[in-house]
Amino acid sequence: MSEAGDFIDAALQRESSWQRAEEAQARYGPELGSYGASVGAVRGTVRDALRRYRHLGHDDVTALSSELWAVPVFERRLAAVVLLQSSLALLDNSDLTRIEGFLRTARLRELADPLAIDVVGPLVARLDRQYRDRAEAVMGRWLRDPDEWLRRAAVLAPLRGLRSGDGDWDRFLRHAGTSLADRSGGTKGSSGSSPDGASGLVGEALSRVLAEARSPKQAGPERWF
Structure with a gap:
């Protein structure tokens, strides 16, 4: 050590x-x-x-x-x-691989959520255009990953920016829909997806963002549940 x-x-x-x-x-x-x-x-x-x-x-x-x-x-x-x-x-965009490993093994809100909100989100936000595009590609992959904790992290990552008014709501809402899609290729609410259990981790994260960083232009949470 x-x-x-x-x-x-x-x-x-x-x-x-x-x-x-x-x-x-x-x-x-x-x-x-x-x-x-x-x-x-x-x-x-x-x-x-x-x-x-x-x-x-x-x-x-x-x-x-x-x-x-x-x-x-x-x-x-x-x-x-x-x-x-x-x-x-x-930190830079190359560190997302290491952080992804942490998120996959965190399995606790007390560890995964601060990693997403206070590390991943600010890290991506401070990158210049070239590296931010690469980081956003990583976020897009996380949103489609079978691991609900990784999808939850991708949903929570922009929370600080959205709270401060600097975030992109349209992108967030698109990403939220992607993250809630059934991993088997269906849509939310179909077989294999429910508001309870592991799948509920993503919906819970979405509800938190909507509650803590509400925008007058955003759709209500009923759009996703």
Whole structure:
């Protein structure tokens, strides 16, 4: 493990609470461990690490995020998300492949949603035209992927821009329709798609965007459900 990775992991374990760890384990299930550190402690630890290791460049940050994510412990994976949030200025469209891997294995709103809203969306928005076109092509692929978590991320990604009034509502609504299409080639509501279970993750994301970034020109949510 890298020196920065050791620093973060040790700090998170020092912030552990057996009670929080047990509660988290009950929520997350047996596939994801927990140290029982608070979200505030995770954010503070990453902030301290970035101050301590000021020399970290793009490759260092992305490698560290993968190092943290590789161990299935909630606080480590949340630290990877916070690290990327805090290092947006260093990221570029090539990092979407790494982030896609994180999204496919996140399986939790607490991890997947901030990756989509606070990392993917701002990353794509700050790219220049050439690289943004490449990133948008990746988003288009995510919208058609069988993995509902990846489709959910593509729906949530533009939320910050839409909230601020800088987003493209027409594109968002087109993408929303694509993301809700039945993976077997049918349409929403046909066999294999329902508002419950995994397919409901995408509809839930759409409802969140509509609720938090409402535009007077957008169609109502009944268009999609």
